[in-house]
Amino acid sequence: MIGKRRDRRFMGRALELARLNFGLTGENPSVGCIIVDAHGHIVGEGMTHVGGRPHAEQIALDMAGERAKGGTAYVTLEPCRERSTGEDACSTRLIAAQISRVVCAIEDKHPKGAGGFHVLRNAGVDVLTGLKQDDALPLYEDFFATHSE
Template identity: 55%
Template sequence: MRRAIALARARVGLTGENPAVGCVIVSGDGVVIGEGATAQGGRPHAEEIALDLAGAAARGATAYVTLEPCGARSSGAVACADRLVAAGVARVHVACRDPSPFADGRGLARLAEAGRLGEVGLLADEAALLYADYRPPGAASG
């Protein structure tokens, strides 16, 4: 997760309205097979980049994501939670929940439904610093 946090930290301020997210995919024998961070302007998402790099090797692997994978997309594209499941990732560990109306429990629910949700809150204190100023459109204030 620390590597995912470092990837996201390098993208803070460069991702438009989207938060800077980091994703690292690790094979069963501990080798990083894919990693990514939210791209310039907010797309593609970190999970998409990491999954593209991992390819078929993602099946059975573990993903570490700094912010809850989206459970829906404003663009109508396939949500990151669904992409992770479809790729066959065995376990997804998440540092922080996402208050965006396109995530906010939806991504976690999709991963749990598929039996893929790992630890939620892994290094949350470190990752939360990335999102201190993140205010997603349509999210409840508080």
Template identity: 65%
Template sequence: MSLRSSRRRDRRMMGRAHTLARLNQGLTGVNPSVGCIILDRDGHIVGAGVTGLGGRPHAEEVALDEAGARAHGGTAYVTLEPCRSRSQGNKSCSVKLMEAGIARVVCAIEDPHPVANGGIRALRDAGIQVQIGLGQRESQRLYRKFFESIL
């Protein structure tokens, strides 16, 4: 696959993730509505998720559950940084992505929330390739109120 077609696929998949995130906008309590798309190592969509009503489960959990073992070696497209830790003590989304064997994460924007921030660093420390910024403007619009509520 050429670099050009890879970039085109990245933009298309992040667009799908944003479409998912908008589905539950305003319905996730204090949590933001996040969208996540999982591709297998061959570039096929094997999982898709959006933050659940009331804020649980997180989008990455939904997408990884759908993808199962097919996520191993694949790519995750996420509209907001996967959380570093969870307020309720469950495994964080960054840990779940690591455990699933995800090879690459494309993330639109970092999460300034003190509990969530650091997920990108954790993924990189685990040897996962992380790209930040694709779809950043859309995520800034989508999460403006959420960011204002925590800053």
């Protein structure tokens, strides 16, 4: 298991990525995602693309490929439970990639995003939430204000 110091460092990198496209992702929030393999090496990075798609997890998982298996995903916002486009949700993609652990800064309050943690835990993925939450909140306050139930 990766130690707390490394968790903070990897989440810091995910937050850096999220900030790069902040304000450029349309109605979607700007999310950062880092995939770290089972040996602790970064094998994938992604941020929500300009315009809102693809999502950060999708980009990072595509970059990581098979190296994601047994690894950890560091995500700035809860991986979505479902997608409005009908594509596989980020939580489903993480499960399919056989990620063993997800470390996330903040819970999603959007009706389609919320519930991703539940999906991951039900699939046996270890989920840690709240890491660097105070740093992530400014990225999502406006999104939550206009897209929450």
